[in-house]
Amino acid sequence: MITSGSMTLAARPTEATSVAHDRVYRDLRSRIMHGDLPPGQALTLRGIGKNYGVSMTPARESVRRLAAEGALTMSTSGRISTPELSNERIEELAALRALIEVELASRALPRAHMALIERMQTINAVIAEAVQRGDAVSYIRTNLEFHRTLYLRAQAPAMLAMAETVWLQMGPTMRALYGRLRRTEPPQFHRLIIAALKAGDEPGLRLAVRSDVTQGLRMLAS
Amino acid sequence: MITSGSMTLAARPTEATSVAHDRVYRDLRSRIMHGDLPPGQALTLRGIGKNYGVSMTPARESVRRLAAEGALTMSTSGRISTPELSNERIEELAALRALIEVELASRALPRAHMALIERMQTINAVIAEAVQRGDAVSYIRTNLEFHRTLYLRAQAPAMLAMAETVWLQMGPTMRALYGRLRRTEPPQFHRLIIAALKAGDEPGLRLAVRSDVTQGLRMLAS
DNA sequence: TGGACCCACTTGTGATCACAACAGCCCCCA
DNA sequence: TGGGGGCTGTTGTGATCACAAGTGGGTCCA
Structure with missing residues (x-):
């Protein structure tokens, strides 16, 4: 319980x-x-x-x-x-995240004003705290909140729902992964995402998001 | 029944x-x-x-x-x-189809042998019959079978499930659209898809699939 | 001591019932 | 003749029960 x-x-x-x-x-x-x-x-x-x-x-x-x-x-x-995902399934879900979330970020970019970026920076600070505490649940929740805050600006509810469905499927596995790889620092690509948003750099944003959602995967493969 | x-x-x-x-x-x-x-x-x-x-x-x-x-x-x-989709929702779902199905087609390309292409040509002929009869349900079903036949080769069940979920949401609306635009000839882009598969032309395949899944949308917009 | 069998209990499935809320419709009155 | 109010039937929700199937453990025999 x-x-x-x-x-x-x-x-x-x-x-x-x-x-x-x-x-x-x-x-x-x-x-x-x-x-x-x-x-x-x-x-x-x-x-x-x-x-x-x-x-x-x-x-x-x-x-x-x-x-x-x-x-x-x-x-x-x-x-x-709860599902126990095979490695192939994990890779596929990560590829889906990359596909959908890159598109969501790209659509959100023209609407991302300063207030939004500041909110994302605040969330990022909370993520850093969760990482330092080693609090997996708080880390996962805040990390998803970081992404959702950006994607909500895309005004694409069906795409956001798809992304959340992928998150849902990965939830239990994400926790297990987190416990295994023992992060010590906040996700580096979040900084790149914020920088690209500030610069209005669409290719850079796409790359940063893609890197962020697939980073955990590379650690798993090692 | x-x-x-x-x-x-x-x-x-x-x-x-x-x-x-x-x-x-x-x-x-x-x-x-x-x-x-x-x-x-x-x-x-x-x-x-x-x-x-x-x-x-x-x-x-x-x-x-x-x-x-x-x-x-x-x-x-x-x-x-059953859902009544707004135009914005229809566009979003079409964009999702483009995103996911282009990826599925791309992944299926290396595994698409001649037997598969021939099967798709057979299905395409059935589509032509359905169009001539003006049979919307048969047209939609066979058209989806054409796509699914290809995507099954991608060996990506989660992505295929996502694509089918989009089809599901568009089902009732597809029927209404079909009745409105009165097709008289089979989808032209299916030929391009098959040609790209035969040639092993990945960029061509991506373009053909993207064009095919968004073609109905353009007709709707007019 | 090891393995196979058996039984009791847990667990999901489907049917049925009581209930509250909403929809549609009719009637009545101004 | 038009609009508002009330009523009846329909519809989804949640609880409970009977039942079948599978699981897990305990026992008994070789």
């Missing part, structure tokens, strides 16, 4: 849906995306229901929805668990 | 799941992707259940899963319908 913690995900104004299955879905999704759960973690409908104080029905709908997004896998007998 | 047709989707050995919600899901998904349902078509859980001879529970799970993939939308009060 995982402690729900103070999830304070930035800027989600419309929160109170009050619909049970949606509340369960959102919380589980956030936990999975941010690496709260390790790869291969088993879950049960009755367990989820008891955790959220609901019956099996909303738990089942949440799980079904998350499974459709690739955030959970279901064995042939229906057992639920 | 729509005839399942001879989908002969290459290599789907494990078909009979016999699980009710999965059977409903697959049939609904196929119908939506291939344009059997117009945009804005309303659906009800009890109606779906009656159609497939099941209770509301499997119907609800199928709908929830399809909604998660963007194949269905749910109003704030929970009403279910």
Whole structure:
């Protein structure tokens, strides 16, 4: 059983849906995306229901929805668990991140004003703190917030949704990767992204984003 | 009730799941992707259940899963319908198709042997027949089969799944578009795709695929 | 001591029911 | 004749139950 913690995900104004299955879905999704759960973690409908104080029905709908997004896998007998990704799958998802996020960054560039860049610098400082604390969950969450802050400016909701789906699938594995490679410094390419944004340098931005989303992969391969 | 047709989707050995919600899901998904349902078509859980001879529970799970993939939308009060896409959304989805499918085609190119190209030519002939009959559903289905046949060679299941998710979201709208623009000849860019495959011309292939997936859009804009 | 079998329990699936909310429709009155 | 209010039927939500299938462990025999 995982402690729900103070999830304070930035800027989600419309929160109170009050619909049970949606509340369960959102919380589980956030936990999975941010690496709260390790790869291969088993879950049960009755367990989820008891955790959220609901019956099996909303738990089942949440799980079904998350499974459709690739955030959970279901064995042939229906057992639920977080995915354990093969190396090929990880590489493919990283390639997808590169494809989609480079495009999102490129579309966001003309709209990236100074206030946005400053916000990204602030987030980057929070990432540095998380790295120093060795806090994997906080690092992953803040890192994704850095990217999402930029991509929201692209005004491309379908593309952003695709990118988030990839993040969701990689969540548990990202946590495991983080624990393995033991970062000691904040991501270097974030500086390049910010510099390219300030300079209005589109090719440089594309390269920086591509490098950033595939950097962890190179460390894994070694 | 729509005839399942001879989908002969290459290599789907494990078909009979016999699980009710999965059977409903697959049939609904196929119908939506291939344009059997117009945009804005309303659906009800009890109606779906009656159609497939099941209770509301499997119907609800199928709908929830399809909604998660963007194949269905749910109003704030929970009403279910196929999506009605804005022009901006259509353009965005076409851009996503271009991004992902160009990459898939590029990855498939080194593995595209003559047998595959011949199969694609056969499919292309079927497309021509569907166009002459003015059969929108058959045209959409065969056209997607043409693309999927190529992309399966890319050995990139996550990317292919993303591409299919986009197809799914565009399904109902594709049907409406087809009815509006009244094709009289088979897609010209399919020839270019096949020619580029034969020549091993990677830049040419990328351009042909990009042109093919965005051609309908240009007609819409006029 | 090692392995195979068996049983009990856990777990997902599907059906059914009660309920609240919304939609559409009709009627009535100005 | 037009618009507002109320009502009925429809629809999604969540809980509960019966059931089948698979898992895991414990026991018994060789």
